[in-house]
Amino acid sequence: MLTNLPSTVVVREASLRDGLQSVATIVPIENKLAWLREAYAAGLREIEVGSFVPARLLPQMEGTADVVAEARTLPDLFVSVLVPNLRGAEMAMASGAHMMTLPLSASHAHSLANLRKAPDEVVAEVARIRAARDASGSKTLIEGGVGTAFGCTIQGAVDPAEVVRLVGQLLDAGADRISLADTVGYATPDVVHDLFDQAVRLAGDQFWSAHFHDTRGLGIANVLAAMDVGATRFDACLGGLGGCPHAPGASGNVSTEDLNYLFTSMGISTGLSMEKLLALRQRIADWLPHETLRGVIWQAGLPKIYPFASTTPAHA
Numbered sequence: 001m002l003t004n005l006p007s008t009v010v011v012r013e014a015s016l017r018d019g020l021q022s023v024a025t026i027v028p029i030e031n032k033l034a035w036l037r038e039a040y041a042a043g044l045r046e047i048e049v050g051s052f053v054p055a056r057l058l059p060q061m062e063g064t065a066d067v068v069a070e071a072r073t074l075p076d077l078f079v080s081v082l083v084p085n086l087r088g089a090e091m092a093m094a095s096g097a098h099m100m101t102l103p104l105s106a107s108h109a110h111s112l113a114n115l116r117k118a119p120d121e122v123v124a125e126v127a128r129i130r131a132a133r134d135a136s137g138s139k140t141l142i143e144g145g146v147g148t149a150f151g152c153t154i155q156g157a158v159d160p161a162e163v164v165r166l167v168g169q170l171l172d173a174g175a176d177r178i179s180l181a182d183t184v185g186y187a188t189p190d191v192v193h194d195l196f197d198q199a200v201r202l203a204g205d206q207f208w209s210a211h212f213h214d215t216r217g218l219g220i221a222n223v224l225a226a227m228d229v230g231a232t233r234f235d236a237c238l239g240g241l242g243g244c245p246h247a248p249g250a251s252g253n254v255s256t257e258d259l260n261y262l263f264t265s266m267g268i269s270t271g272l273s274m275e276k277l278l279a280l281r282q283r284i285a286d287w288l289p290h291e292t293l294r295g296v297i298w299q300a301g302l303p304k305i306y307p308f309a310s311t312t313p314a315h316a
């Protein structure tokens with residue numbers, strides 16, 4: 001029997017950002033807003049709603065300020081956005097987002113290819129963002145999102161000690177929250193267990209989210225491994241959307257509906273409605289007719305033993 005289980009977890013829905021940035025389809029703003037509202041109606045209370053990058057680079061992310069504005073009208077919704085630099089951070093603060101995530105690649109090679117900066121230059125950018133945030137009086141939290149934490153397609157292996165060093169550097173530079181991401185689907189449960197253990201201990205209450213892609217089928221296993229050492233917040237995408245422009249074949253965050261199935265099977269509360277998640281997944285499939293959606297629950301359907309009425313967490 002599994003031990004060390006939390007009684008509740010938070011699923012941070014990332015499909016409007018990680019999902020949409022990796023597909024060719026440009027989703028019109030009215031569909032993005034419907035997507036947002038239905039995700040909220042399904043019980044999601046943390047949503048990464050887009051990123052503040054120039055529209056010429058990522059036209060899929062156009063209208064992020066409008067999505068944030070709509071999201072801020074939904075009670076108790078915690079709204080995060082991705083920002084690539086100080087310029088994006090200024091837009092995020094002006095939008096009123098609760099949190100802005102600055103991605104940092106622990107892989108030096110991936111960092112240069114994706115962000116055109118070395119990891120330590122990204123740390124310096126976090127310090128500049130922190131200074132600008134404090135000077136402006138903005139309350140938008142800064143999340144340092146350490147990506148390619150388990151290796152990358154360009155460089156191969158990434159030293160876990162380098163990941164831990166960067167977590168410490170981000171905290172020192174003024175990041176309010178820290179997350180770890182397996183950007184390209186290289187993570188395996190044993191490595192996840194050890195690295196999350198170190199990162200969660202180092203960041204303490206400032207540790208935020210675990211971000212896994214299911215590229216090689218280990219997404220759910222990695223979630224369990226991270227949860228076993230204290231992670232209680234997980235990024236996911238409806239329909240298993242998601243990818244990385246510099247990680248060929250890395251398509252697919254862990255799917256929100258599959259993750260909800262896992263947690264509810266263990267008696268861990270998510271606050272999510274499986275029925276509404278699956279209904280929204282279908283709408284997303286309609287909005288993205290040329291894209292491949294993933295995940296397994298939608299295909300197999302729910303079993304007769306669902307909703308697992310008798311399960312209780314090992315540790316409340």
Ligand SMILES: [Zn+2]
Nearest residue numbers: 018183242243
């Ligand atoms: Zn991702």
